[in-house]
Amino acid sequence: MASPATKQDPYRWLLNGDVEKNTTWRFGAPPNYEGVNKLFEEGRTKIWPPGSLEEEVQNLVKNWELENINKVKPEDYKIMDPNKVTFSLNGRKPITLEEKRKLGGGYNAALQTSLPAEYRLYDPKHETAETSNKLFTTTFPRGFALEIVQVYSGPPLIVYKFRHWAYMEGPYKGHAPTGELVELYGIGIFELDENKKIVKVEQFYDPAQLLGPLVKGPKMDDSAEEGKELSSCPMLKNLG
Numbered sequence: 564m565a566s567p568a569t570k571q572d573p574y575r576w577l578l579n580g581d582v583e584k585n586t587t588w589r590f591g592a593p594p595n596y597e598g599v600n601k602l603f604e605e606g607r608t609k610i611w612p613p614g615s616l617e618e619e620v621q622n623l624v625k626n627w628e629l630e631n632i633n634k635v636k637p638e639d640y641k642i643m644d645p646n647k648v649t650f651s652l653n654g655r656k657p658i659t660l661e662e663k664r665k666l667g668g669g670y671n672a673a674l675q676t677s678l679p680a681e682y683r684l685y686d687p688k689h690e691t692a693e694t695s696n697k698l699f700t701t702t703f704p705r706g707f708a709l710e711i712v713q714v715y716s717g718p719p720l721i722v723y724k725f726r727h728w729a730y731m732e733g734p735y736k737g738h739a740p741t742g743e744l745v746e747l748y749g750i751g752i753f754e755l756d757e758n759k760k761i762v763k764v765e766q767f768y769d770p771a772q773l774l775g776p777l778v779k780g781p782k783m784d785d786s787a788e789e790g791k792e793l794s795s796c797p798m799l800k801n802l803g
Contacts, residue, residue: 570645602729620711
């Protein structure tokens with residue numbers, strides 16, 4: 564279960580004040596991003612001026628990721644229009660919010676693959692929103708930070724380049740942690756409507772940038788992996 568947010572989040576306005584007081588959260592409480600905010604501030608390559616387009620886009624993407632992963636009821640969506648929004652990964656056919664839910668939520672949709680099953684380092688068919696969150700928060704105990712490294716166009720059609728990064732300090736599907744920095748770069752597109760709600764999301768990136776480094780470590784025996792997983796509560800931290 565996620566720990567309650569205890570102070571103002573400097574990047575995610577959805578968590579501040581009473582904006583979400585009636586929201587139903589996937590993991591039972593508002594997510595706490597204090598750990599990943601620290602990782603972000605220590606590892607970012609850009610510091611955008613306050614009020615700049617780049618800062619506004621960066622915070623919009625962080626709030627979108629929060630909503631994308633942690634909310635379960637369409638009526639609780641505030642960044643996106645749940646009746647219009649579609650998602651597309653690497654040029655695939657856009658899917659609706661309901662179709663995305665059937666895939667298993669944020670990470671299953673984000674790691675769609677057409678590879679044969681035997682070559683999949685992550686298989687959305689075998690994961691749920693809960694198991695994927697546990698998996699990646701165990702692998703990345705300090706979180707999976709995000710920054711915007713370039714904005715190509717502003718609203719209503721926002722095109723940006725992003726960087727995600729983390730340190731593999733926990734096991735991944737039986738592979739021992741390496742402690743190495745893992746980075747993922749990609750391009751994102753948000754289309755906003757007249758109410759400034761996101762109605763279209765497109766993302767382009769290579770999932771192998773994320774998954775490949777996670778299987779570099781040697782295979783662990785089951786008891787060692789279980790002990791590592793039980794050493795922390797992965798729901799206390801969040802990705803993004």
